[in-house]
Amino acid sequence: MTAEPAGRPTRYFVTGAAGFIASNLVDRLLSEGHRVVGYDNFSKGREQFLESALRNPSFQLIRGDVLAFDDLADAMRGSELVFHLAANADVRFGTEHPRRDLEQNTIATWNVLEAMRRNGIRRIGFSSTGSVYGEAHMIPTPENCPFPVQTSLYGASKLAAEGLIAAYCEGFGMQGLIFRFVSILGERYSHGHVFDFCKQLLEHPDYLKILGNGHQRKSYLYVQDCVDAILRAVDTVREKVSILNLGTSEYCEVNDSVGWISEHLGVQPRLEYTGGDRGWIGDNPFIFLDCSHMRALGWEPRYSIRDSVIKTARYLLENRWLFGSAV
Amino acid sequence: MTAEPAGRPTRYFVTGAAGFIASNLVDRLLSEGHRVVGYDNFSKGREQFLESALRNPSFQLIRGDVLAFDDLADAMRGSELVFHLAANADVRFGTEHPRRDLEQNTIATWNVLEAMRRNGIRRIGFSSTGSVYGEAHMIPTPENCPFPVQTSLYGASKLAAEGLIAAYCEGFGMQGLIFRFVSILGERYSHGHVFDFCKQLLEHPDYLKILGNGHQRKSYLYVQDCVDAILRAVDTVREKVSILNLGTSEYCEVNDSVGWISEHLGVQPRLEYTGGDRGWIGDNPFIFLDCSHMRALGWEPRYSIRDSVIKTARYLLENRWLFGSAV
Numbered sequence: 001m002t003a004e005p006a007g008r009p010t011r012y013f014v015t016g017a018a019g020f021i022a023s024n025l026v027d028r029l030l031s032e033g034h035r036v037v038g039y040d041n042f043s044k045g046r047e048q049f050l051e052s053a054l055r056n057p058s059f060q061l062i063r064g065d066v067l068a069f070d071d072l073a074d075a076m077r078g079s080e081l082v083f084h085l086a087a088n089a090d091v092r093f094g095t096e097h098p099r100r101d102l103e104q105n106t107i108a109t110w111n112v113l114e115a116m117r118r119n120g121i122r123r124i125g126f127s128s129t130g131s132v133y134g135e136a137h138m139i140p141t142p143e144n145c146p147f148p149v150q151t152s153l154y155g156a157s158k159l160a161a162e163g164l165i166a167a168y169c170e171g172f173g174m175q176g177l178i179f180r181f182v183s184i185l186g187e188r189y190s191h192g193h194v195f196d197f198c199k200q201l202l203e204h205p206d207y208l209k210i211l212g213n214g215h216q217r218k219s220y221l222y223v224q225d226c227v228d229a230i231l232r233a234v235d236t237v238r239e240k241v242s243i244l245n246l247g248t249s250e251y252c253e254v255n256d257s258v259g260w261i262s263e264h265l266g267v268q269p270r271l272e273y274t275g276g277d278r279g280w281i282g283d284n285p286f287i288f289l290d291c292s293h294m295r296a297l298g299w300e301p302r303y304s305i306r307d308s309v310i311k312t313a314r315y316l317l318e319n320r321w322l323f324g325s326a327v
Numbered sequence: 328m329t330a331e332p333a334g335r336p337t338r339y340f341v342t343g344a345a346g347f348i349a350s351n352l353v354d355r356l357l358s359e360g361h362r363v364v365g366y367d368n369f370s371k372g373r374e375q376f377l378e379s380a381l382r383n384p385s386f387q388l389i390r391g392d393v394l395a396f397d398d399l400a401d402a403m404r405g406s407e408l409v410f411h412l413a414a415n416a417d418v419r420f421g422t423e424h425p426r427r428d429l430e431q432n433t434i435a436t437w438n439v440l441e442a443m444r445r446n447g448i449r450r451i452g453f454s455s456t457g458s459v460y461g462e463a464h465m466i467p468t469p470e471n472c473p474f475p476v477q478t479s480l481y482g483a484s485k486l487a488a489e490g491l492i493a494a495y496c497e498g499f500g501m502q503g504l505i506f507r508f509v510s511i512l513g514e515r516y517s518h519g520h521v522f523d524f525c526k527q528l529l530e531h532p533d534y535l536k537i538l539g540n541g542h543q544r545k546s547y548l549y550v551q552d553c554v555d556a557i558l559r560a561v562d563t564v565r566e567k568v569s570i571l572n573l574g575t576s577e578y579c580e581v582n583d584s585v586g587w588i589s590e591h592l593g594v595q596p597r598l599e600y601t602g603g604d605r606g607w608i609g610d611n612p613f614i615f616l617d618c619s620h621m622r623a624l625g626w627e628p629r630y631s632i633r634d635s636v637i638k639t640a641r642y643l644l645e646n647r648w649l650f651g652s653a654v
Contacts, residue, residue: 095498098444102437106487110429117425134493144473149568151497156490160433163483166461170478171422241476 008235009080009123012036015066015112016086018045020188021127023053024223025083025230030056039075040086041065048321049188066108073115081123081234084112087158089191094153101157109161113168125177125230128162130219130245130287131155132180140290143180143243166241175240177233182247182287185308186223187315190322193218193254194309197261198316199323205267211275214255217286219247222308225301232299245289248301252309260309265317335562336407336450339363342393342439343413345372347515348454350380351550352410352557357383366402367413368392375648376515393435400442408450408561411439414485416518421480428484436488440495452504452557455489457546457572457614458482459507467617470507470570493568502567504560509574509614512635513550514642517649520545520581521636524588525643526650532594538602541582544613546574549635552628559626572616575628579636587636592644 012029016022017038023045029036035058038050042063053059064071066086076082088104109126116124132155133141134148150156165176185194200208229246237244255271262269303311316322339356343349344365350372356363362385365377369390380386391398393413403409415431436453443451459482460468461475477483492503512521527535556573564571582598589596630638643649 094494098441098495098498099437102434102491106433107429110426114425146471147474149570150490150493153491153494153498156487156494159490160483160487163477163486164429164480166477167421167480167483168425171425171480243476 011080013079013082015084022085023049028227073118076115083125085127101153105157106160123175128158128180132159140288142290169241178243180245182219185220185312189312208269209272216254217251219251219288220305222303229299236297244294245291247289251288252305264313338407340406340409342411349412350376355554400445403442410452412454428480432484433487450502455485455507459486467615469617496568505570507572509546512547512639516639535596536599543581544578546578546615547632549630556626563624571621572618574616578615579632588640591640
């Protein structure tokens with residue numbers, strides 16, 4: 001509970017800047033008049049997501065990999081706060097390439113912290129995940145719930161990254177904001193359930209394949225609400241290490257998303273459920289977070305899950321290039 | 328709570344076999360008639376600790392590094408259960424070489440798990456640490472205490488390794504036994520408080536420098552009790568992932584150790600306290616574990632902390648070579 005610098009610096013470094021959440025964060029920072037250096041290797045990032053940013057003279061894009069330490073450290077020079085959002089965000093296929101989460105989430109975070117240390121940068125905001133709670137026994141799950149057992153390589157790699165950040169804050173006098181997200185939806189969303197459902201329904205409006213029984217409960221947060229929360233925490237938190245759940249106080253079933261999307265698209269698909277009760281190995285049947293800690297900082301989400309699903313569907317309809325050549 | 332194989336296999340692989348705890352485990356396994364392959368890079372391991380094992384035809388020593396994946400995977404072939412005890416165990420100086428814990432604890436554990444997967448080995452026992460509890464708010468600390476914040480690179484790296492093991496068990500059908508140790512004492516102990524105190528008192532019996540105020544509370548477990556517990560868990564646990572605290576139900580202050588050691592050595596040193604209340608950055612003032620989970624498996628320690636401190640001092644007096652040339 002040391003008093004640490006709070007408030008908004010002016011020079012930001014954003015890893016994975018061309019990603020879904022990061023590019024929205026970049027746009028917001030620029031709209032508020034800050035300077036931003038975006039760093040991305042474009043393995044998954046999309047240059048289109050930075051179209052607006054690239055027209056802003058306060059934005060600099062550096063192509064580089066978070067695993068290339070010297071490039072990263074050079075790029076970071078002069079920044080005051082690092083938002084580390086570069087990650088392998090694919091919880092689903094972790095067992096197909098078990099080194100990917102280790103490298104892109106755990107080792108990458110170590111690189112970011114070391115590069116910060118080399119540059120004397122003391123503040124970091126990090127996108128962790130509700131997946132670190134594994135099979136949570138407390139629902140909604142608070143940050144200090146019973147010490148969980150990991151169930152996915154993705155969750156394990158993010159928890160490892162959290163641990164590194166906390167230890168660096170303790171050992172090297174940094175300040176860390178760790179955000180445990182539910183799934184985020186909104187403009188530039190390009191993976192996961194809602195993306196898959198929209199893609200399928202544009203390809204074949206008459207049927208929809210659903211992994212699991214459709215009763216998997218899911219909690220989502222709209223990306224602009226997510227960005228609001230991140231910046232609210234930057235403005236207000238003074239603790240050395242702060243871990244903050246980020247989500248809404250509601251949840252839905254996968255079937256609800258299906259209904260909202262179908263309604264928005266004006267389709268009535270036949271629903272084909274596959275793969276048993278749960279979607280896939282390592283999937284969590286339900287992530288629903290107690291966000292009272294974040295709310296106590298004066299934040300609350302402005303959009304419902306239904307809003308965010310429909311906003312996402314609308315965006316995807318207007319940006320079909322995201323589906324590739326199939327649609 | 329899947330039913331997994333329990334009971335004692337016959338072919339073991341032990342990483343860090345020439346280390347303090349591991350070499351005691353190797354000797355026990357051999358004394359019970361099992362076959363053991365020991366793997367060590369001798370960066371900290373001592374060949375002397377394996378003198379007895381090396382005379383046993385059921386023991387094979389392979390010199391290799393856990394970071395050399397192919398060597399590790401080759402060496403592991405044919406084993407049925409892996410005890411992964413190789414580690415950087417130096418919580419104290421983590422901030423002087425922040426990559427060491429990442430490599431030797433986290434990445435090394437990933438290598439061990441991948442090597443197991445390549446060889447079709449399904450069972451792993453792992454030496455984790457009470458340091459993963461950070462600044463525990465529940466004392467004695469149970470395994471499912473409130474989700475802690477990491478305070479040391481060492482604890483963070485071990486927690487990351489735990490997460491990898493749990494995720495591999497979930498994703499690849501392995502069985503993991505994760506032991507969170509308090510500090511272990513006994514024959515072949517060669518670092519930490521008791522070692523340092525014995526070394527100092529042999530060098531200069533008239534005074535003793537103590538990091539911290541001497542009131543730091545510490546919980547210790549005797550190494551043979553530790554080995555008993557590990558094997559008891561192998562015999563009885565059937566869960567996919569089991570996390571077990573290992574310690575005694577008592578604790579002492581650093582000053583108590585000082586008294587017992589001084590009494591055993593027949594010295595009356597002047598005590599010089601340095602460094603404030605706590606020993607060092609990242610030191611936990613008190614690790615005291617609730618071990619009822621392990622006790623429910625039918626284990627209990629046979630030796631008190633006093634016993635284990637005195638046994639350690641006796642061993643060190645008889646093995647002064649461990650102190651190097653100074654004594």
